[in-house]
Amino acid sequence: xxxxxxxxxxxxxxxxxxxxxxxxxxxxxxxxxxxxxxxxxxxxxxxxxxxxxxxxxxxxxxxxxxxxxxxxxxxxxxxxxxxxxxxxxxxxxxxxxxxxxxxxxxxxxxxxxxxxxxxxxxxxxxxxxxxxxxxxxxxxxxxxxxxxxxxxxxxxxxxxxxxxxxxxxxxxxxxxxxxxxxxxxxxxxxxxxxxxxxxxxxxxxxxxxxxxxxxxxxxxxxxxxxxxxxxxxxxxxxxxxxxxxxxxxxxxxxxxxxxxxxxxxxxxx
Amino acid sequence: xxxxxxxxxxxxxxxxxxxxxxxxxxxxxxxxxxxxxxxxxxxxxxxxxxxxxxxxxxxxxxxxxxxxxxxxxxxxxxxxxxxxxxxxxxxxxxxxxxxxxxxxxxxxxxxxxxxxxxxxxxxxxxxxxxxxxxxxxxxxxxxxxxxxxxxxxxxxxxxxxxxxxxxxxxxxxxxxxxxxxxxxxxxxxxxxxxxxxxxxxxxxxxxxxxxxxxxxxxxxxxxxxxxxxxxxxxxxxxxxxxxxxxxxxxxxxxxxxxxxxxxxxxxxx
Numbered sequence: 001x002x003x004x005x006x007x008x009x010x011x012x013x014x015x016x017x018x019x020x021x022x023x024x025x026x027x028x029x030x031x032x033x034x035x036x037x038x039x040x041x042x043x044x045x046x047x048x049x050x051x052x053x054x055x056x057x058x059x060x061x062x063x064x065x066x067x068x069x070x071x072x073x074x075x076x077x078x079x080x081x082x083x084x085x086x087x088x089x090x091x092x093x094x095x096x097x098x099x100x101x102x103x104x105x106x107x108x109x110x111x112x113x114x115x116x117x118x119x120x121x122x123x124x125x126x127x128x129x130x131x132x133x134x135x136x137x138x139x140x141x142x143x144x145x146x147x148x149x150x151x152x153x154x155x156x157x158x159x160x161x162x163x164x165x166x167x168x169x170x171x172x173x174x175x176x177x178x179x180x181x182x183x184x185x186x187x188x189x190x191x192x193x194x195x196x197x198x199x200x201x202x203x204x205x206x207x208x209x210x211x212x213x214x215x216x217x218x219x220x221x222x223x224x225x226x227x228x229x230x231x232x233x234x235x236x237x238x239x240x241x242x243x244x245x246x247x248x249x250x251x252x253x254x255x256x257x258x259x260x261x262x263x264x265x266x267x268x269x
Numbered sequence: 270x271x272x273x274x275x276x277x278x279x280x281x282x283x284x285x286x287x288x289x290x291x292x293x294x295x296x297x298x299x300x301x302x303x304x305x306x307x308x309x310x311x312x313x314x315x316x317x318x319x320x321x322x323x324x325x326x327x328x329x330x331x332x333x334x335x336x337x338x339x340x341x342x343x344x345x346x347x348x349x350x351x352x353x354x355x356x357x358x359x360x361x362x363x364x365x366x367x368x369x370x371x372x373x374x375x376x377x378x379x380x381x382x383x384x385x386x387x388x389x390x391x392x393x394x395x396x397x398x399x400x401x402x403x404x405x406x407x408x409x410x411x412x413x414x415x416x417x418x419x420x421x422x423x424x425x426x427x428x429x430x431x432x433x434x435x436x437x438x439x440x441x442x443x444x445x446x447x448x449x450x451x452x453x454x455x456x457x458x459x460x461x462x463x464x465x466x467x468x469x470x471x472x473x474x475x476x477x478x479x480x481x482x483x484x485x486x487x488x489x490x491x492x493x494x495x496x497x498x499x500x501x502x503x504x505x506x507x508x509x510x511x512x513x514x515x516x517x518x519x520x521x522x523x524x525x526x527x528x529x530x531x532x533x534x535x536x537x538x
Binding site for chain 1 (some may be wrong): 294
């Protein structure tokens with residue numbers, strides 16, 4: 001079994017590092033000519049995979065937009081994950097799950113275990129309950145060759161209230177996440193633990209110089225981030241960044257050619 | 270339309286303040302005589318509602334244990350929510366969702382909108398992205414007479430890394446959540462914003478003296494908290510606390526009499 005880090009490196013080397021968000025928002029369905037509902041949900045999600053599955057390295061379906069349609073929407077998410085993986089892309093399920101103990105283990109089972117219909121290649125997780133609370137997910141990710149992206153410094157301004165707060169040891173909450181992820185990657189040697197750091201700030205807001213995993217950077221496009229600004233934000237670890245664009249690409253659909261053109265304009269190697 | 274606070278007050282006055290967690294963990298299914306799977310999931314979840322739906326004020330189904338079975342498990346969650354509400358209980362969906370902007374709005378649509386199959390009466394939310402990021406959920410909760418429970422100080426020890434960190438203004442992250450919830454409740458007058466504060470600490474870890482909503486306090490039973498210890502932890506706001514027990518009750522099933530006896534031993538008015 002290859003590790004998550006190895007698989008990610010292989011596909012991004014071949015296809016580039018752009019991550020395309022699959023966010024079937026109401027406005028996207030309408031732009032694609034669908035009424036808001038399950039039919040439009042599946043059309044947008046599958047249309048993205050059909051148009052881009054062989055050129056994009058990483059898809060990031062946003063669970064919230066599927067959950068908004070109930071369990072039938074979650075079933076569309078399952079089919080989207082399966083189609084994207086079948087096309088050879090890496091799938092990061094953006095669900096920002098987080099809990100403790102056996103509950104965290106149940107989320108891990110859902111999103112990180114072999115054979116689970118909701119399991120992609122990686123999962124975004126939210127560490128309000130502390131980095132240590134994520135341990136059951138780390139353990140399963142390592143066991144199944146999957147990855148985690150831990151929220152560290154997000155793209156929204158109000159995130160600073162939590163993420164810039166200072167811990168007992170003098171580090172910010174965000175820096176604590178970075179440092180804990182470094183240790184987890186050193187221990188496993190797998191590069192399974194990534195970070196979510198918004199691409200909308202003028203700097204990363206934490207010291208990433210020693211970071212040894214991949215960095216998911218949402219905010220390209222609609223939120224104001226640009227591919228050109230990445231080096232200024234991320235400096236020496238810019239080549240670890242997976243910049244993520246969602247509506248910037250989605251709203252160019254449903255024409256597959258236009259979608260591929262949008263991706264090619266944002267791609268970076 | 271009555272507000273969430275009004276509905277909660279009415280049902281807890283009649284039935285008591287105990288919240289019963291519906292956590293269909295593998296060990297619970299096995300204790301109830303089922304193999305781990307969808308059949309056992311539905312048997313445990315529905316068995317709890319059938320046995321306790323007319324005596325318990327608040328049920329707290331834990332989404333993770335349903336998601337672990339994929340979209341078919343999420344459909345069981347939908348049926349469980351519907352059955353519990355039909356029995357006259359309040360349902361707090363424990364999903365700890367959290368995101369920003371239109372994504373947070375999509376989670377709100379899923380869990381807080383009229384007509385959504387996943388919508389109970391309230392939702393637990395995780396504020397790693399800042400209290401302000403929850404605004405779309407606050408807005409919809411107020412509009413539909415539903416509630417939110419914001420994680421403040423959780424029952425696990427590793428939560429302190431985030432929750433005890435100190436913000437620019439000198440308050441802890443947890444206290445910042447408490448104070449923001451107070452302001453939101455003052456503005457709306459609805460009491461829709463509750464807090465999650467673990468019942469396993471020796472004190473609440475934050476100043477709750479002015480808190481004006483309800484407090485969900487997990488950790489009774491398996492995690493070591495007791496009903497007797499609540500007053501020591503919560504002091505003058507103890508009567509705002511909904512103590513939550515899960516396995517302590519679940520493992521007494523499937524016998525309905527035994528389940529009702531377990532609840533009656535933990536109940537408080």
